[in-house]
Amino acid sequence: MRSQFADKFNHDEDALKYDDNVLDETDPIRAGYNELINWVVAEASTNNNSVVLDLGSGTGNLTKHLKHFKELVCVDISKEMLLIAKDKFASFNNIIWIKEDILEFIFESRKTFDIIVSTYAIHHLTEAEKGLLLKEVVRSLNPNSKAVFGDLMFENEKKKEQFMKNCLHNGRKKLIDEIKDEFFWNVEATIKVLQGLGFQVITKQFSELSWGISATNTI
Secondary structure: OOOOOOOOOOOHHHHHHHHHHOOOOOOOOOOOHHHHHHHHHHHHOOOOOOEEEEEOOOOOOOHHHOOOOOEEEEEEOOHHHHHHHHHHOOOOOOEEEEEOOHHHHHHHOOOOEEEEEEEOOHHHOOHHHHHHHHHHHHHHEEEEEEEEEEEEEEOOHHHHHHHHHHHHHOOOHHHHHHHHOOOOEEHHHHHHHHHHOOEEEEEEEOOOOEEEEEEEEOO
16 A cells, blocks of 8 residues: 655655755754654664664664664665665665555565664655554564654644744744645644554654654553
């Protein structure tokens, strides 16, 4: 099942500039980027026996922080980003690189994982697609395992509306357009979905727009 906007959010054209762009944390979209990445890694707590899936691995900015794993499967829709990542980790023989839409991959794959991680990728999925993906995450995880997400999110719709109003008042039209162009997570709604799927959930906010969600599989 391919996501609706997979081609729109293919970042091939941005690949060469991506690593430099994410360093600019003065951009509200990038604020908290490095702290969030480090939190996801700490929450994932991988070890030398871990089989790990990274959904939307991009140029490997999360990969470089995952120091311990038995096998790491990195999935991304962008051919150019994967080429950059492969070059960074050319000496690793336990990383599998897959060019595919993340929703399509998790629907089709029959492989199971100890840890699933994703940073700054799932906001490209619609709300309905996020729900479908999370259900497949449950199926794809081994017992007593974990999924950790770091992404662009609002606590709830009320907070999103207030933020947009403030942006309009302060002349931040470009930021408004960027938010409208994506599908930011709703933290409260996601917690309910994950809890309904049997997860224990913790969250942490890193900036106006960035949150982390850590979900432990209790089934």
